[in-house]
Amino acid sequence: MHIVCSQCFAINRIPEDKSHTQAKCGKCQQAAYCLSPIELSDSSFYRFIEKNDLPVVVDFWASWCGPCKAMAPVFKAVAGQSDSLLFAKVNTEEAQKVSTDAQIRSIPTIIFFHKGKEIDRMSGGLSQAQLKTWLLQCVQKLS
Numbered sequence: 529m530h531i532v533c534s535q536c537f538a539i540n541r542i543p544e545d546k547s548h549t550q551a552k553c554g555k556c557q558q559a560a561y562c563l564s565p566i567e568l569s570d571s572s573f574y575r576f577i578e579k580n581d582l583p584v585v586v587d588f589w590a591s592w593c594g595p596c597k598a599m600a601p602v603f604k605a606v607a608g609q610s611d612s613l614l615f616a617k618v619n620t621e622e623a624q625k626v627s628t629d630a631q632i633r634s635i636p637t638i639i640f641f642h643k644g645k646e647i648d649r650m651s652g653g654l655s656q657a658q659l660k661t662w663l664l665q666c667v668q669k670l671s
């Protein structure tokens with residue numbers, strides 16, 4: 529499978545018999561996979577959601593948004609428990625092209641992408657249990 533390095537965004541091919549959670553990036557030698565949400569920008573966003581074979585769950589947020597701040601620790605905690613998914617964050621004030629393309633109308637909005645395609649989205653604050661239930665529903669839509 530292919531994993532985009534969470535540090536340098538190089539595309540790494542992981543052999544079928546190896547776990548992506550153990551993989552080191554061939555370019556920067558750091559862990560290619562990260563259990564914490566990764567900050568994406570207008571320049572890294574498309575590469576990251578399109579070139580990863582794992583689904584990518586993206587939290588669209590803004591610094592002035594109270595519900596986004598409440599959502600951040602929930603998102604981070606669930607990311608740390610989900611090693612078959614990737615988690616990323618997009619600051620809508622900075623990554624304006626991505627936010628416009630994704631038609632973000634309210635924040636926080638969480639979008640589940642697989643190979644560049646949007647599978648589903650949720651807006652508003654969620655508990656860990658709600659987020660996990662929704663992620664499970666998204667994963668089931670893939671098969």
Ligand SMILES: [Zn+2]
Nearest residue numbers: 533536553556
């Ligand atoms: Zn790297």
